[in-house]
Amino acid sequence: MKRPTDAEQILRKGLSAHPANPVLELFLGELLMDVQSYSLEAGQLLEHSVRTAPRDPEARHSYARWAHMNLRERICVAQEKAALLLPGLDDVTLLEMNTLLGICSGRIEDAAGARAAFRRANAINLRQKTYDPVTAWQYVQFLRRFGEDAEVQSIVGEILQRVPEFGLARLERAKYFDREGQPDKAAEAAQLVLQSAGNDLDVERAAHGILARSFTALGETANAAREQAWIEAHPDLETPVR
Helix, strand or coil: CCHHHHHHHHHHHHHHHHCCCCCHHHHHHHHHHCCCCCCHHHHHHHHHHHHCCCHHHHHHHHHHHHHHHHCHHHHHHHHHHHHHHCCCCHHHHHHHHHHHHHHHHHHHHCCHHHHHHHHHHHHHHHHCCCCHHHHHHHHHHHHHHHHEEEEEHHHHHHHHHHHCCCHHHHHHHHHHHCCCCCCCHHHHHHHHCCCCCCCCCCCCHHHHHHHHHHHCCCCCCCHHHHCCCCCCCHHCCCCCCC
């Protein structure tokens, strides 16, 4: 990504003429953060914009985003909680804020706070004209940490109902059937995973692994051998070769 130098220069000139202007600090901080997520200057600008304009929810949300990307989750939680108390937030913004609050709360082991935030985000998501499966998937990942399989499957069902081609939800459903000892349903779900767009190699390997186990359980040895051959031809590159 090329650095948007023209915009940066304009904002820096503006700050030279109007030091500590919270809007200019916010815009420059967001620009620097989008170019380089770990930019300390971005964090300083966003933090100062919040102190200068504490009732600006965009400033607080942007500072929370920077904090999350830089593993400062308690700052993220504090900023999103404060931002959510401010008026004038539309559903898209509320969805983003609650989702990020859920992620950051989960990372500091505030399970109750994370669950409440994710549930609010999920309720908003369900009433949107355009459902966001990626946001819902963040909720699924949180629930999996606590072994809440029933609720995981409920959210996965909502995702598949609204965006049936979402590969990660299809894979989660295939894993569920695999764990439950239903090889016929697991194989069907895993085949749907492989028909999804945008899968990475890890997702494909997982789907082929489920297919290999399912076909073996079903006594379809030729199909199982085909799947095993695919797995062996596509090794996990993160696994050290001995």
